[in-house]
Amino acid sequence: MSCPFCTPEIIAKQTILETENEWVFYNLSPKTKGQCLVVPKRHVEGIRELPAPELASLLQTVQLVSKKLQAYLQPAGFNYGFNEGAIAGQTVFHLHFHIMPRYAEDGVKNQHVFHRSPEDKIFLTDAEIKPLVEEFKTIF
Numbered sequence: 001m002s003c004p005f006c007t008p009e010i011i012a013k014q015t016i017l018e019t020e021n022e023w024v025f026y027n028l029s030p031k032t033k034g035q036c037l038v039v040p041k042r043h044v045e046g047i048r049e050l051p052a053p054e055l056a057s058l059l060q061t062v063q064l065v066s067k068k069l070q071a072y073l074q075p076a077g078f079n080y081g082f083n084e085g086a087i088a089g090q091t092v093f094h095l096h097f098h099i100m101p102r103y104a105e106d107g108v109k110n111q112h113v114f115h116r117s118p119e120d121k122i123f124l125t126d127a128e129i130k131p132l133v134e135e136f137k138t139i140f
C-alpha cells in the first residue's frame with residue numbers, strides 16, 4: 001500500500017517543520033489560511049497504535065505549531081482534531097492531527113466540528129445522559 005505521508009516527494013513538498021518524531025505539513029487543501037497537519041513519522045493509521053511517548057511528542061508539536069500560528073496569523077481561534085476511519089472522514093490512512101486556525105468570516109460553515117449543527121440545538125436530557133454516564137464509567 002502506498003501512503004502519501006510516507007512518500008518522500010510529498011514530505012519534501014509540504015513539510016514546514018521537522019521534529020524528532022513528526023513532520024508538520026502545510027495542508028494541500030486548506031479550509032483556512034495556515035491549516036497544518038502534524039504527522040507522526042511512524043506509519044500508523046490510528047491513535048491507539050501510536051506508542052504513548054510518541055503521542056505525547058505529537059501533542060507537544062501541536063502546541064508548538066499553535067503558538068507559531070497564533071503569533072504569525074493572529075487567528076480568533078482554532079479547531080484541532082483527528083479523523084479516524086473512513087466513516088469519520090479519514091482520507092489518508094496515516095494518523096495526522098489537523099490544526100485549523102479560525103477567523104471571523106472565514107467561510108467555514110459549521111464552527112463546531114465535533115458538535116451537531118449549532119442550529120439544531122439538540123442536547124441530551126438529564127434522563128438520557130445519566131445512564132450513558134453510568135454505562136461509560138464502567139469501561140474504565
Ligand SMILES: [Zn+2]
Nearest residue numbers: 003006043094
Ligand atoms: Zn504513512
